[in-house]
Each structure stands twice: as structure tokens, then as C-alpha cells.
Amino acid sequence: MTLYYSLVFCLLVFEMAVFMGLIVPLPFVVKRKLFTFISESPIVAKLQYGLKITFIFILILFIDSVNRVYRVQLELAAFGKEGGPIGAAALGADRMEVQARKFYSQRNMYLCGFTLFLSLILNRTYSMILEVLRLEEKVKLIEGDKKAGGKDSVRLAQAGDAGEIGRLKQELEAKDRDIENLKKQCEGLTREYHRLGDEVSGTKSDTPKKDM
Template identity: 70%
Template sequence: MTLYYTLVFMLLVAEMALFMLLIVPLPFTVRRKMFAFISENPLIAKLQYGLKITFIFILILFIDSVNRVYRVQVELAAATESAGNAGSAIMGHERLEVQARKFYSERNMYLCGFTLFLSLILNRTYVMILEVLRLEEKIKIYEGTDKNTKQQEKLAVAGEPGEIARLKKELARKDEDLKTLKEQSAGLTREYHALSDKYAETQQQDSTPKKDK
């Protein structure tokens, strides 16, 4: 195996290890930190850019290996047709050489093909996991189970979202305000009646005729 195909094989092994790491069940916090590090780290971004260029070269190798497999197939068919014109020993040697070239060409084609195919799977899996993490974070915020909404979680009844608990708190506060207003209204009513009674007594005293001396 040549040097560049050896590097392709090492990249394929690295992709398999990375894929296993992605599908391993991890806690939500650990997974969120890991993907945040991958998404925000500038070194990872440069590495991804370099891998894109590498995959372009692997694509060229894949096309070349497919071309070699096709040419070997043509040579093998031509050698089989010319079997009657050559000796059996020479024919057997040529056929063995062509079959060996066919094996190496197919191996290189499968190696490059699986490397490219697994890169597409990794990219799609990475995007899907990021989307799932975003949705899980939104759900946790809505249900009041995130760290930023612990106060809402304390106010919520078991199994109720934090938004419902917040609305219940506002409703209780409005009930207290309404109760206070009712008490103030009752006090004002009592004061009004007391003043009305005093005013009526004053009017009665003024309307009573005074005796002449």
C-alpha cells in the first residue's frame, strides 16, 4: 500500500472512532459542552477546512481507482479472449498478474469510497445532534428545568411548566392587591357614612328654632 493510501486508511479509522464517539450516550451537559467546544474552537475550524481539502484529493483518488478497475476489467476480458493464441503457462501468468492488479484497484476504490461515504455520514450526524441539542435546551427552558429558570421551577407544582408557575404567582399578587383595595374601599365607605351622620346631625341642629329670651 502506497503512502497516500495508507493516510487514507488512517483517516478512515479516525472517522470510525469519531463516529463511535458521536453515538455514545453521554449526559446532556457533557454533550453540550463537547459540541460547543467543537463549534467555537478556531483550531477545530481550521482542521475542518483542511479536511475538506483532503477529501477533495480523496475524491480524485477514488475516481482514479474506479478508472483503474475499469481498465483492468477490459484487460482481463481481452486476455481471456486471447487464451487460444497463447500457451497455457503464459496465459496463467498473465491472468494472475491482471487479477492481482484488479484486487489492488478494487481495494483502493473501496477504501476511498468508504472514506468519502463515512465523511458524509459524520457531517449529517453532527448537524442532527446539534439540532437535537438546541431542541432539548429549548424544552428545558420551557419546562423550567434549566439553571436559568430554577426560581420558576421552585414555584411550579410537580409536573407543571415554569410559565404556569409564573402566571400563578402573578395571579396571587393581583389577588392580594384586590384584597387591599377592598379593605381600603370598606374603610372609605365607613368614613363616608360617619361624615354623613355628622353632617345630618349638624343640619338638624341648625334647623331647630331657637326660643326667644
């Protein structure tokens, strides 16, 4: 197995572990805090962005593997027509080599296909669990549970994609820093303007008036 297909296999195992972690039964409070952390963590936001790019490359590998399987099927069909029976001795070695390439192409196709399919399942599972948590929170509020509500529930209700809030917070902090820098620059320019104004005023006042 080549390096990139080994990486695809590692990603598939990682997706399986994440899926098992999502479906593990946990107390409501623990699950709410966990999903709140996922929705606000900037690390998760960066990881999600990197995975989106990775899945694009996996999709390209999947299309390539499907194309390879199709070409190998055509080669096998050509062997069947030229060599007569499938078990012809003259074409046995060549046919086994084509069969081996067919096996590897199918393996790569299934590997990439299952990785892409599981990514869709994870996305849908996360959305469904998030919606269930929102509904459970509403039920607890209706029943008058004092522990329901609070900051975690508000954050959970606003959570969209994993890490979206964390990414937005980072952008907001960057905007705040830019505003502070602009304020400092504006204050410096204002002080310099007043200083130059004072110098000009002092120069005019020191200039003697001419006699009429």
C-alpha cells in the first residue's frame, strides 16, 4: 500500500474512532459540555478546515481508483476474447497480473469510498446529536429544571459546524486588535497635529508686527 493510501486508511480508522466516541452514551451535562467545547474550539475549526481539503484529495483518489477498476475490467474482457477459456495456460501469468491489479484497484476504491461515506455519516450524526441536545434542553426548561439553561445551553443553541464559533471568536479578536492599533495611530497623529499647531502659533506670535 502506497503512502497516501496508508494515510487514507489512518483517516478511516480515525473516523471510526470519532464515530464510536459520538455514539457512546454519556450523561447529558457531560455531553453538553463536550459539544460546547467542540463548537467553540479554534483547534477543532482548523482541523475541520484541513479535513475538508483532505477529503477533496481523497475524492480525486476515489475517481482515479474507479477509473483503474474500469480499465482492468476491459483488460480482463480482452483476455477472455483472445485466449479462449478463462484458464488458458498461455495467458495464465498475464491474467494473474491483471487480476492482482484488479484486486488493488478495488481495494483502493473501497478504501476511499468508505472514507468519504463515513465522513458524511459523521457530519450527519453530529448534527443529529446536536439537535437532540437542543431538544432535551428545551424539555428540561419546560419541566422547570433549574440546572437547564445557562451559558452552555446558549452556546449549544448557537453552535453550527464544529469549531465555527471558535473561528468567529478569533476573527473578532483580530478585528479588535486592528481597532486598537488604529486608535493608537489616531491618538499619535492627533498629538502630532496639536504639537505642530502649537509650534506654528508660537512662530506667528514671535514674529514682530511691521509699522504702518
